[in-house]
Amino acid sequence: MSIFKDHIDRMSAYKPPLDGRDPKQHLLLDFNERTLPVGEAIRQALVDYINDDRLQMYPSYGDIVEKIAAYAKVSAEQVMITNGSDQGIDLIFRAACCEGDEAIIPGPSFAMYSQCARVENLTIIEPQYTQEKGYPLAEVLAAISGKTRIIVVSNPNNPCGTLVARNDICTLAKAASDAVILVDECYFEYSSVTVADLVQQYPNIVITRTFSKTWGLPSLRLGYVIADADNIRALLNVRGPYDINQLAVVAIRAGLENLNGIESYVYEVMSESKPMLEGFFDQQKIPYWRSGGNYLWAFFENPEQIERGLQEAGVLVRPKSYLGQVGLRITLGTKEQSERLISVLAQLI
Numbered sequence: 135m136s137i138f139k140d141h142i143d144r145m146s147a148y149k150p151p152l153d154g155r156d157p158k159q160h161l162l163l164d165f166n167e168r169t170l171p172v173g174e175a176i177r178q179a180l181v182d183y184i185n186d187d188r189l190q191m192y193p194s195y196g197d198i199v200e201k202i203a204a205y206a207k208v209s210a211e212q213v214m215i216t217n218g219s220d221q222g223i224d225l226i227f228r229a230a231c232c233e234g235d236e237a238i239i240p241g242p243s244f245a246m247y248s249q250c251a252r253v254e255n256l257t258i259i260e261p262q263y264t265q266e267k268g269y270p271l272a273e274v275l276a277a278i279s280g281k282t283r284i285i286v287v288s289n290p291n292n293p294c295g296t297l298v299a300r301n302d303i304c305t306l307a308k309a310a311s312d313a314v315i316l317v318d319e320c321y322f323e324y325s326s327v328t329v330a331d332l333v334q335q336y337p338n339i340v341i342t343r344t345f346s347k348t349w350g351l352p353s354l355r356l357g358y359v360i361a362d363a364d365n366i367r368a369l370l371n372v373r374g375p376y377d378i379n380q381l382a383v384v385a386i387r388a389g390l391e392n393l394n395g396i397e398s399y400v401y402e403v404m405s406e407s408k409p410m411l412e413g414f415f416d417q418q419k420i421p422y423w424r425s426g427g428n429y430l431w432a433f434f435e436n437p438e439q440i441e442r443g444l445q446e447a448g449v450l451v452r453p454k455s456y457l458g459q460v461g462l463r464i465t466l467g468t469k470e471q472s473e474r475l476i477s478v479l480a481q482l483i
């Protein structure tokens with residue numbers, strides 16, 4: 135008999151395979167991270183902050199919400215910072231759902247949605263993405279009931295990279311006007327697709343974003359929620375006053391003042407590396423999903439062997455299953471890194 139709730143006791147933890155990852159030894163193409171370290175401005179801001187002897191103080195965030203809102207082209211009342219977008223996702227589930235409610239989480243998808251739904255003891259409905267039709271819109275619409283409290287739109291979805299059209303998000307927002315449409319824009323800088331401009335018109339659209347992926351700061355944990363001002367007021371009642379650490383805020387303040395490094399990295403990944411790897415897959419007749427993110431999900435005939443061969447060559451990728459088949463989700467890095475990846479793959483195939 136546990137001292138905790140039965141359903142929590144029965145759950146299993148989300149444990150991503152983090153052991154042994156070392157950027158000095160490996161080309162890390164397994165977590166959709168930025169494959170280059172952060173720029174000098176961010177590094178210097180962190181060093182300066184530490185040298186300024188302020189670590190003994192509780193965090194205070196100053197005007198960082200205003201700065202992020204300006205970057206996201208929304209008003210400051212429509213933004214809340216979070217401890218990574220994982221915390222944003224968690225707070226939204228906690229604030230919106232009661233035990234027994236339903237969450238529609240199309241799969242396969244990022245594990246945290248189901249994890250948060252299970253913590254709240256929700257019933258999870260999981261229509262499947264397909265390569266032909268993408269987001270299972272018809273199935274999601276058909277699954278909406280009086281108990282639906284959250285519908286997840288991972289945009290683009292992880293692992294398949296599928297994007298959901300703006301119109302389809304509006305259709306969902308209208309069809310389930312009492313439910314949260316959780317639009318996860320974790321990979322926004324890569325996809326350039328957003329519905330941030332729609333949160334006032336559709337107050338049930340709530341967006342999560344992060345500084346983990348493009349900005350190269352997953353270790354510091356900073357994300358943000360964009361939503362109608364009333365929703366932000368409610369979510370702030372759930373988030374703690376110091377949940378975001380000060381170093382994350384220091385780093386992002388410097389990052390937002392130096393956008394050039396971000397834009398050139400995104401350009402190299404999406405406009406040079408991605409077509410290069412897609413061209414290689416096309417030439418080798420290796421099926422893969424069209425992706426709006428900095429990753430491609432590819433289905434080799436012998437995925438275990440390919441993964442092992444890549445690992446032996448110092449390249450880490452992430453196996454992700456779909457309908458009993460294993461696909462390798464491969465993060466895109468710089469042009470030079472993609473050339474290295476392709477040359478190892480060419481030898482293995």
Ligand SMILES: Cc1ncc(COP(=O)(O)O)c(C=O)c1O
Nearest residue numbers: 218219220244292320344346357
């Ligand atoms: C779709 C998606 N959402 C959210 C996250 C979590 O990001 P964060 O580091 O901001 O918690 C990830 C991380 O892999 C992701 O793929």
